Amino acid sequence: MASTSTSLIPLRGHGRKASFSSSPAKTALKKALRFSFSSRSSVVICVKSSSGAVKYNEVVVDEEMDKIRRLQNGSDVRGVALEGEKGRTVDLTPPAVEAIAESFGEWIIKALQKERGRPVEDVTVSLGKDPRISGASLSVAVFAGLARAGCLTFDLGLATTPACFMSTLLPPFAYDASIMMTASHLPYTRNGLKFFTKKGGLTSPEVEEICDKAAHKYANRLTKVSTMLNSPPKKVDFMRAYAKHLRDIIKERVNHPIHYDTPLKGFQIIVNAGNGSGGFFTWDVLDQLGADTFGSLHLNPDGMFPNHIPNPEDKTAMALTRAAVLENTADLGIVFDTDVDRSGVVDNNGNPINGDKLIALMSAVVLKEHPGTTIVTDARTSMELTRFITDRGGHHCLYRVGYRNVIDKGVHLNQDGVETHLMMETSGHGALKENYFLDDGAYMVVKIIIEMVRMRLEGSDEGIGSLIKDLEEPLESIELRMNIISEPKYAKARGREVIEAFRSYIEEGQLKGWALDACGDCWVSEGCLVDSNDSPAAIDAHMYRAKVSNEKNEEIGWVHIRQSIHNPNIAINMQSSVPGGCQLMTKVFRDKFLMVSGMGKTLDFSQVDKYARLGKMG
Structure with missing residues (x-):
């Protein structure tokens, strides 16, 4: 009989005691190590025979698996990759990432086999990354x-x-799938994964399936990250091909009558890449097309992001870009987020264009090309934006918060025969039907640049901002947060209870003058905000929007309430067209809903209370 040696590997943080299949094994282990079993620990026995073979008596513990499941961030994976965040521990570890990548690879192979109806070989997957130091x-x-x-x-x-x-x-690459390693605008300590097939980004349910498979692998695997690869990754210069793809689009669509190959000659364009991945757009796109990019900011990749958060919504990023545009009398300023799936711009007068303004600008461009098209946005956009779109002959579909939800809605509308060319969220994620429904910040900027050149060729000396000069801004706008008082594992259920109670209060008429808002253009579908065809992930992110009217039945604003996908809190967005309207709606929400329904007992609504009393956040 082969001799064996036994070792013990503790797995911390479990919620069960370990159990062993054989009493002799347990007795021998206790005698040898005098190990005290904690209610918060589990163990895995590793038995090594004289032949060198390793066998595991694995103890799969829910908490170990939950570590991976909690990394899911909607349709992405995100986590803490480096120490340095107060109150947060590193959870996006190499073993976790390896398990997720393996599960994604298996998922792709299975999907291709089902699609082709036969076994597949040589499945190809590419990986790109932003400059984060954990990459x-x-x-x-x-x-x-x-x-x-x-x-x-x-x-x-x-x-x-x-x-x-x-x-x-894009040929000759045309990989079967791809992964982008990024955490978008989050701090340098974070990182994450985004998944793609030829059909586009994965949905939340698909990522949930992959993470669930990875959770089992992670909980059962006792090896470190593999260091021996059967086939090492082949390095390819795809960004050169991608930049040429963008350059060709600009050249072909501008079709400059004098200098076809340098259609941006005579334009000065400032790029603020925020030390992320967007510097290529300056060197390999704009410069190559003849633009003057002097004065551009933070183009060199730096995973510590030393200057500001790479985010078009960041005030510092916008302020620095605005200053550079004015100082250099530039025609346009561009702000990219870290991985360039979002962008914002600054016009030649130094006016920042993001949020509703960016959606309006893109709507103006798209409606010129596709009159009467439908534009899908999240439900936080303003009533003024709806008027802007409809005044130009377009249709506005308000939908659930979350860029993946907004894009998927546009895909489904097109499948149902409703022409929908633009899907855009207030965060800056925007997708176009003509570009594979891909949220591409660089492509959005390409569309704006093309329109800017066309305006010049048509004899206009106005900047791109003139396209939205009649967009009115809401008089008041506010976002408040309520933290859910609960153990993390119960937070989602508690939040769902609050959101559904809010819906019931409105439907039962307990909030006078409040009515659930279906859609800015209800012909599109029966209630876009509450769609029976929603994916399970979309439904799980509970949210509702209510129109609010005064005693004279005059609409004064709206309230949008949603449960955060990522954090244990509830967000409340409000806009009003009358002075003091947001404070008034906040008082009603506090007094007539939170206090009466009892939902306030499970929430820290101090921010709501403060705004209701003072009418200000600080």
């Missing part, structure tokens, strides 16, 4: 996981999220 070690884990699954891997190096998707389509 190198986590990339090794991704490649190891994909190799475990049997995929061939290709390293794009520093890349953008839209480029990763395009690597599945």
Whole structure:
């Protein structure tokens, strides 16, 4: 009989005691190690025979699996990759990433086999990353996981999220799938994964399936990240091809009558890449097309993001870009987020254009090309934006918060025969039907630049901001947060109870003058905000919007309440067209709903209370 040696590997943070299949094994282990079993620990016995073979008596514990499941962030994966955040521990570890990448590889292979009706070989997957300093070690884990699954891997190096998707389509690359490693605008300590096939980004339910498979792998695996790969990743320069793709679009659509190859000659354009992945747009797109990019900011990749958060919604990013545009009398300023799936712009007068203004600008461009088209946005956009779109002959469909929800709604409307060319969320995520329904910040800017050049060729000396000069801004706008008082595992259920109670109060008429808002243009579908065809993930992110009227039945604003997908809190967005309207609606929400319904007992609504009393946040 082969001799054996026994070792013990503790797995911390479990919620069960360990159990063993054989009493002798348990007795021997206790005698040898005098180990005290804690109610918060579990163990895995590793038995090594003289032949070198390792067998595991695995104890799969829910909490270990939940570590992976909690990394799901809607249709992405995100977590803490580096120490340095107060109150947060590192959870996006190389072993976790390897398990997720392996599960994604297996998922892709299975999907392709089902699609083709036969076994598949040589499935190809590319990986790109933003400049975060955790990218190198986590990339090794991704490649190891994909190799475990049997995929061939290709390293794009520093890349953008839209480029990763395009690597599945543009020849000669045309990979079967792609992963982008990024945490968007979040701090340098964070990182994450975004997944693509040739059909686009994965949905939340698909990512949930992958994370669930990865959770089982992670809980059962006792090895470190694989260091031996059957086929090392092949490095490819895809960004050069992607930049040429963008340049060709600008040249072909501008079709400049004098200098076709340099249609941006005579334009000065400032780019603020925020030390993310967007610098390529300056060097490989704008400069190559003849633009003057002097004065551009933070183009060199730096994963510590030393200057400001790479985010078009960040006030510092916008202020610095605005100053650069005015100082250089530039024609346009561009602000990219880290992975360039979002962007914002500054016009030649230094006016920041993001949020509703950016949606309005893109709507004006798209409606010129596609009169009467439908434009889908999230439900936080203003009543003024709806008027802006409808005044130009378009239709406005208000939908659930979450860029994936908004894009998917546009896809479904097109499938139902409703022409929908633009889907855009107030955060800056925007997708166009003509661009594979991909949220691509660089492509959005390309559309704006093309329109800017066309305006000049038509004899206009006005900047791009003139297209939205008649967009009115809401008189008042506010966002408040209520933290859910509960253990983390019960927070989602508690939040759902609050949201549904809010809906019931309105439907039962307990909030006088409040009515559930279906859609800015209800002909599109029966109640876009509450769609029976929603995915389970969309339904799980409970949210409702209510129109609020005064005693004279005059509409004074709206209230949108939603449960955060990522954090244990509830967000309340309000807009009003009358002075003091947001404070008035907040008082009604506090006094007539929170206090009467009893829902306030499960919430920290101090922010709501303060605004109701003082009419200000600070």
